[in-house]
Amino acid sequence: MKDELAKRLVQGLKDAGINFVTYLPETRLSQIVPLIQNDPEMELIAAASEQEAVAIAAGATLGGKQAAVYMENTGIYVSSYSLLTIGKQLGVPILLVVGYLGGVPDQRNSFLYSTIGTHTIPTLEALGIEHMLLNDGDKLEINISDAVRAANAQRAPFALLFAGEFSV
Amino acid sequence: MIRHECLELLAGKMTDQLVVTSQSGQRIEWSHLSQHEGNLLVGMMGCAVGVGIGLALALPHRKVIVLDSDGSVLLSLFNLATLGNLRPKNLIIYVFDNGVYSGSRISYPTATAGNTDLEAVARGAGIKNARTIRDIETFKGEGLGALKQNELAFFVCKVEESLMHREIPRPNTDLAENKYTFVRYLERTEGKAIPFIGRG
Numbered sequence: 001m002k003d004e005l006a007k008r009l010v011q012g013l014k015d016a017g018i019n020f021v022t023y024l025p026e027t028r029l030s031q032i033v034p035l036i037q038n039d040p041e042m043e044l045i046a047a048a049s050e051q052e053a054v055a056i057a058a059g060a061t062l063g064g065k066q067a068a069v070y071m072e073n074t075g076i077y078v079s080s081y082s083l084l085t086i087g088k089q090l091g092v093p094i095l096l097v098v099g100y101l102g103g104v105p106d107q108r109n110s111f112l113y114s115t116i117g118t119h120t121i122p123t124l125e126a127l128g129i130e131h132m133l134l135n136d137g138d139k140l141e142i143n144i145s146d147a148v149r150a151a152n153a154q155r156a157p158f159a160l161l162f163a164g165e166f167s168v
Numbered sequence: 169m170i171r172h173e174c175l176e177l178l179a180g181k182m183t184d185q186l187v188v189t190s191q192s193g194q195r196i197e198w199s200h201l202s203q204h205e206g207n208l209l210v211g212m213m214g215c216a217v218g219v220g221i222g223l224a225l226a227l228p229h230r231k232v233i234v235l236d237s238d239g240s241v242l243l244s245l246f247n248l249a250t251l252g253n254l255r256p257k258n259l260i261i262y263v264f265d266n267g268v269y270s271g272s273r274i275s276y277p278t279a280t281a282g283n284t285d286l287e288a289v290a291r292g293a294g295i296k297n298a299r300t301i302r303d304i305e306t307f308k309g310e311g312l313g314a315l316k317q318n319e320l321a322f323f324v325c326k327v328e329e330s331l332m333h334r335e336i337p338r339p340n341t342d343l344a345e346n347k348y349t350f351v352r353y354l355e356r357t358e359g360k361a362i363p364f365i366g367r368g
Contacts, residue, residue, distance in 0.1 A: 017305070023190040041238055043225065046250070046253070047246075048247075048249045048250050051215075051218070052218040052221075052244060052247050052250060053244070054218070055219050055223070056218045056221045056222040056225070056250075057222060058215075058222060059188075059218065059221060059223040059224075060222035060227075061222070061226075061364055062223060062347070062362070063222065063223045063226025063227045063354065063362075064226055064358065064360065064362050064363065065222075065228070081212075082214075082215050085211070085212040086210070086215050089212075090210070090344070090347055091343075091344055091347060092347075093362025131297070151364075152364045152366055153366070162329070166261065
């Protein structure tokens with residue numbers, strides 16, 4: 001991802017009200033980590049598993065933060081239990097910022113990732129989690145803002161899947 | 169030591185703390201002992217510590233208490249590594265370790281009935297103030313004393329298996345109702361709106 005796109009992504013999160021981010025780093029979007037870490041208006045919390053990243057974000061949301069979880073799409077599988085029980089059943093809005101490996105628009109797709117990618121959207125749908133696929137920076141800020149508004153309105157996680165130009 | 173007697177003592181100390189429980193016997197017993205609006209009765213195993221960490225980080229001036237079980241902690245051991253590095257000073261975790269999956273009704277042993285020592289795991293994960301409590305006097309002293317300290321505390325409370333939670337009526341507050349009561353309590357006591365609520 002070009003540095004400019006990473007900066008726009010983080011600024012878009014901030015403009016949408018995100019001030020608390022839990023994460024496990026991955027390859028496609030990792031440039032956003034130092035940008036968030038160096039931003040005094042955002043709190044960045046490293047987790048050891050996406051399952052707890054979701055639970056920590058949920059606790060922070062209930063405590064008054066507007067939280068996001070940054071993860072690889074493999075993290076959707078790892079965190080599906082907390083996404084369903086805390087996210088959906090308890091009803092806590094969380095923005096999921098997902099590096100979408102192995103999907104058709106993933107510019108670094110290979111045999112290593114394609115199975116992971118193929119099952120991502122069906123898994124989100126099975127969990128009842130709405131998603132939006134972003135392949136370029138067109139309307140990036142608007143899309144992030146729309147996703148946060150939808151998550152809050154639905155009292156549920158909402159996934160932004162980043163591929164295409166974001167996966168270069 | 170019986171879990172219910174520990175919870176009874178703890179309930180007597182509650183003022184404005186926030187209490188998160190996982191899904192197991194202590195959720196039922198705590199809901200019976202305390203109807204405080206600052207209780208969040210999380211209805212699943214393995215998520216209470218994570219939610220408690222998030223609350224503690226979002227509200228660093230509030231004391232956050234997690235009531236958990238050995239089965240739940242074993243389900244999410246990665247929490248200990250995260251806790252050992254974050255060390256939120258306003259968080260206390262009481263793990264009521266009865267060595268069995270009591271909720272299963274067959275009470276088969278957990279790993280802590282065998283070779284696993286949760287205090288040692290917690291210490292190895294970086295939680296300096298991890299202690300095992302084996303009797304009610306120590307719970308009264310060290311366990312409840314942590315409420316006045318400003319340090320992450322992780323107590324493994326070794327309790328006998330008790331089936332009291334099966335005799336107590338389960339809470340009739342559903343998860344969403346509990347969540348909104350909790351959030352409205354926070355709004356009132358913190359004097360600010362919780363952003364995701366919004367206006368309809």
